[in-house]
Amino acid sequence: MRLPTLLLSIAALTAAFPNTPFKTSKRNVVDSTGANFTYIGVNWPGAADVMIPEGLQYQSIASIVSKIKSLKMNVVRLTFAIEMIDDIKDNGGDVTIQKAFTKALGASKGETVWQQVVKNNPGFNTSTTRIQAFDAVAAELAKQEIYVHLDNHMSKGAWCCGGGDGNTWFGDTYFNADKWKRGLQYMADHGKQWPNLISIGLRNELRKPDKAGSSLAYNWQTWYTQVTSAADLVNAANPDIILFLSGLDYDTTLSPIPGAGDLGGGKKFQLSSFKYANKLALELHNYQNSATSCDSMKSGLYNNGFKALDASAANQMPVILTEFGFSQTDSSYNGVYASCLRKIIPEWDAGWTVWVLAGSYYIRSGTQDFEEAWGLLKHDWSGWRSSAAIAGLQAMIDASLK
Incomplete structure (x- = not known):
């Protein structure tokens, strides 16, 4: 074989999608060829009352995915609720999306929205279930060569997040820790059929309840016990995917983790103690919209977890900013x-997923067809809400791709 032909063959091989499974290597996420991968993407909510990915009453899945692709994004953080798995395991099986709309929106409005969904997505029918809607989204993302990062956003399907929503902390009203772990196992196993599933976030925005109600103390010791036991189970269910560990205070801090600091009672997080250490990453959120100093923001982010990117960290790991956002x-x-x-x-070469793709929600906090001013897309998901804001985001994408 001549050299040019050989080089072309190698290039074709290394460029193949999806090049899974992914793993971590110190501060980096790498694909199966050893190439570094930076998460550059967007949040697509699917954990609210209806418990299917948003926007399908306005656009087809293919149309929505094509918009993500047009920005050169490479991953979607796809959120889900544990309640969906509880129904599958405990309540007679998964709910059809037709019934899910009726339950969340009422008989009349639910049926109207359901008909709109089917019109835009004719592959759905009266027997299509919620998990099959997730399958359809994952399949289209794969078709357009975009990866899936699953995220357990809530236990009970609803808008997130608040201190009084019953989903705050292990043992809260709706946060049954055993069912949470079971739900993670189920989704990790189910996701084996998605060739583009590369990772899963174990829990979104752990936070202190407004009122005492959990039998488990809100501290790093409880975090360690619950998160590591969940990670063991999820890794056993699907050893190919990377597990994202989120922090406390609405996932704004992971401060003791990079330096293996004391979590209480002499317990420390030691990456080297995990048999699947190359399948663990950290995630943080940041919504300092009123910030007046970039230097202050940078220092805060670094100290709250991004220092894990440094070679000097006791636990050097990838850190991904899985939520940030602002009005569009x-x-x-x-x-x-x-x-x-x-x-x-981009300077830190850190991954990120912006909040949020959704121009509107089926229902949010009791309001149907809720307008999302932070949504990258217009209310009807037909195009970008703000060309200027998208231009800024495109600059971040381009910088991260470099």
Whole structure:
């Protein structure tokens, strides 16, 4: 074989999608060829009352995915609720999406929205279930060569997050820790049929309940016990995917983890103690929209977890900013907060997924067809809400791709 032909063959091989499974290597996520992968993506909610990915009453899955692809994003953080798995395991099986709309929106409005969903997505029918809707989204993302990062957003399907929503902490009203672990296992195993599933977030925005109600103390010791036991089970269910560990206080801090600090009672997080150490990553959220100093933001992010990217960290690991965002209806895209993240996250070569794709929600906190001013897309998901904000985001994408 001549050299040019050989080089072309190698290039074709290494460029193949999906090049899974992925793993971690110190601060990096790498694919099966050893090439570094940076998460550059968006959040697509699917954990609210209906418990299917949002927006399907307005657009086809293919149309929505094509918009994500047009920005050169490479991953979607797809959220789900444990309640969906509880129904499958405990309540007679998964609910059809037709019934899910009726339950969440009422008989009349639910049927109307269901008919709109089917019109846009004719592959769905009266027997299509919620998990099959997730399958359809994952399949289209794979078709357009975009990866899936699953995220357990809530236990009970609803809008997230607040201190009084019953989903805050292990043992809270709706947060049954055993069912949570079972749900994670189920989704990790189910996701084996998705060739583009590369990772899963174990829990979104752990937070202190407004009122005492959990039998488990809100501290790092409880975090360690619950998160590591869940990680063991999920890794056993699907050893190919990377597990994202989130922190406390709405996932704004992982401060003791990079330096293997004391979690209480002499317990420390030691990456080297995990048999699947190359399948663990950290995630953080940041919503400092009122920030006035980028230097202060940078210092805070670093100390709250991003120092794990450094070779000097006792636990050097990838850190991904899985949520940040701002209004798409004003000049927030040009403010200190957005401009700072646009600068420092690519400089750190850290992955990210912006909140949020959704221009509207089926229902949010009791309001149907809720307008999402932070949504990258317009209310009807037909196009970008703000061309200026998207231009700023595109600059962040391009910087991260470099």
